[in-house]
Amino acid sequence: MRTTWVIGKREFAAYFGSPLAYVVTSIFLFLLGLFFFFGVFHQDVGWPFYVRKVASLDNLFNGSQLLFLFLVPAITMRLFAEERRSGTLELLTTLPVRDIEVVLGKYFAAFAYLLVVLALTAVYPIYVATLGRLDWGAVAAGYVGLALVGLGYLAIGVFASSLTQHQVVAFVVALVVALPFFFLHKVSFLFGPGVGNVLEFLAFRPHFDGIARGVLDSSHILYFLGVAAIFVFLAHRLVGGRRWR
Amino acid sequence: MAGTETMVTARDVTKYYGLHRAVDRISFDLHSGEVLGFLGPNGAGKTTTMKMLTCFLAPTAGSIKVKGHDVSEEPLRVRQMMGYLPENAPLYPDMTVMGFLRFCAEVRGITGRERDLRVGRSAEQCGIADRMRDPIGILSKGLRQRVGLAQAILPDPEILILDEPTSGLDPNQIVEIRGIVRELGRTKTVILSTHILSEVELTCRRAIIVNQGRIVADAPLEELRGQLREERRRYLFAVGAGSSGVVPGEAEVRERLRAM
Numbered sequence A: 001m002r003t004t005w006v007i008g009k010r011e012f013a014a015y016f017g018s019p020l021a022y023v024v025t026s027i028f029l030f031l032l033g034l035f036f037f038f039g040v041f042h043q044d045v046g047w048p049f050y051v052r053k054v055a056s057l058d059n060l061f062n063g064s065q066l067l068f069l070f071l072v073p074a075i076t077m078r079l080f081a082e083e084r085r086s087g088t089l090e091l092l093t094t095l096p097v098r099d100i101e102v103v104l105g106k107y108f109a110a111f112a113y114l115l116v117v118l119a120l121t122a123v124y125p126i127y128v129a130t131l132g133r134l135d136w137g138a139v140a141a142g143y144v145g146l147a148l149v150g151l152g153y154l155a156i157g158v159f160a161s162s163l164t165q166h167q168v169v170a171f172v173v174a175l176v177v178a179l180p181f182f183f184l185h186k187v188s189f190l191f192g193p194g195v196g197n198v199l200e201f202l203a204f205r206p207h208f209d210g211i212a213r214g215v216l217d218s219s220h221i222l223y224f225l226g227v228a229a230i231f232v233f234l235a236h237r238l239v240g241g242r243r244w245r
Numbered sequence B: 001m002a003g004t005e006t007m008v009t010a011r012d013v014t015k016y017y018g019l020h021r022a023v024d025r026i027s028f029d030l031h032s033g034e035v036l037g038f039l040g041p042n043g044a045g046k047t048t049t050m051k052m053l054t055c056f057l058a059p060t061a062g063s064i065k066v067k068g069h070d071v072s073e074e075p076l077r078v079r080q081m082m083g084y085l086p087e088n089a090p091l092y093p094d095m096t097v098m099g100f101l102r103f104c105a106e107v108r109g110i111t112g113r114e115r116d117l118r119v120g121r122s123a124e125q126c127g128i129a130d131r132m133r134d135p136i137g138i139l140s141k142g143l144r145q146r147v148g149l150a151q152a153i154l155p156d157p158e159i160l161i162l163d164e165p166t167s168g169l170d171p172n173q174i175v176e177i178r179g180i181v182r183e184l185g186r187t188k189t190v191i192l193s194t195h196i197l198s199e200v201e202l203t204c205r206r207a208i209i210v211n212q213g214r215i216v217a218d219a220p221l222e223e224l225r226g227q228l229r230e231e232r233r234r235y236l237f238a239v240g241a242g243s244s245g246v247v248p249g250e251a252e253v254r255e256r257l258r259a260m
């Protein structure tokens, strides 16, 4: 646990020394601003803020989830790929640490960084609150939902990064693996009720909606933690796998 | 000098990469206080062997025990006893020397004043105490090698494993690193790999010569040195360098060879 903390701390600090992190975060915040004010004429992303004239953060939460598809792989692609490429993975994993401590340290560091980015979006609820009555409970629930969606995508990103020594490959794999989780609920109607329900269950969105509605249903939380656990486990196997090759 | 305690026992260690056999039934014992040179050309399997000793790769067959602990069964226990400088000293370029050494200490559970003490001491020993605030990325190859070395000795490990500590350095840097390694060899058990014969001569007391994954010689350095000296004498006789008919001493031979 202590080792996880030490590794996580280093990894978290590395984000603030990385120009790429600043660039990616800026682009995320800029695009999110566009989503927030202008929306996208699309059922999932909502109408422009000025048209709806409702003190709501739907645009923010919808836009964030779409942008996470790109933001999260950009945050995680470095984690293992860079260490493989430069050889520091050998240095790190020949210290007396468990592979799982390395994986979790990096995972939590990426999560902490995502939370920092989310904290920066707090300007929007504050702004909306100046315009009308804002339901802070719903805001909090939405952010909890976003954090959980983030945990899911981050685990996929860590897994993708542990596959390769090329950051670009890690980014693309993370995006491709994340995509089904983003849209499966939209195509579920194409299948029968059986398969359709499974697809509905697999997608992040319905679980996010459950949490954002403020229904304290632990099954949605468990769903995200389960997805995260699966991909963290896979990453762990891949990092340790070199021993058995 | 070498103690009697067995630090490393390698038995028929074999490593395949796919179908390619990189290490082929290597066996050796290493006793405490020994300074062992692993000598062989590129591709001989030196790095692969180091990686197995440090539990980065598992042997395909055979066993390695470090003070009785099997590398496959108790990798954490084994790594606690080791300091390792991987080939080319991979380091985090964005960290400062100080930040990096502190990180390595903390990962090993060394914290607080003890951490600062050890970081300071190992940096001093490796001659980087005045570069502590520099980002590693701006350092020369020689300095980076020293940072890697400082990281390896920081926990005061019983065994030091150094993979080609001088490769890619310029002559001055090589002399400096060899000096540090020789100094370390006075108090520690060391395994050092290299493809340069003189490196082993200058820093080690025993040499294992490997080629194509196999051990072709395992001897104390005096023996190897004796063979070399003999060859040089014969050579000098042949070219008539012994002007007075007396075979020149080793120092003189070295001097003459250097002058050639």
Ligand SMILES: Nc1ncnc2c1ncn2[C@@H]1O[C@H](COP(=O)(O)OP(=O)(O)O)[C@@H](O)[C@H]1O
Binding pocket: B017, B020, B021, B022, B040, B041, B042, B043, B044, B045, B046, B047, B048, B049
């Ligand atoms: N990761 C790897 N995958 C496949 N072959 C490898 C790998 N690493 C090393 N080899 C091969 O194994 C042999 C031994 O390599 P290595 O242990 O690096 O030798 P040395 O350190 O003595 O130069 C070489 O033929 C090399 O090409």
Ligand SMILES: [Mg+2]
Binding pocket: B043, B046, B047, B048, B087, B164
């Ligand atoms: Mg090598």
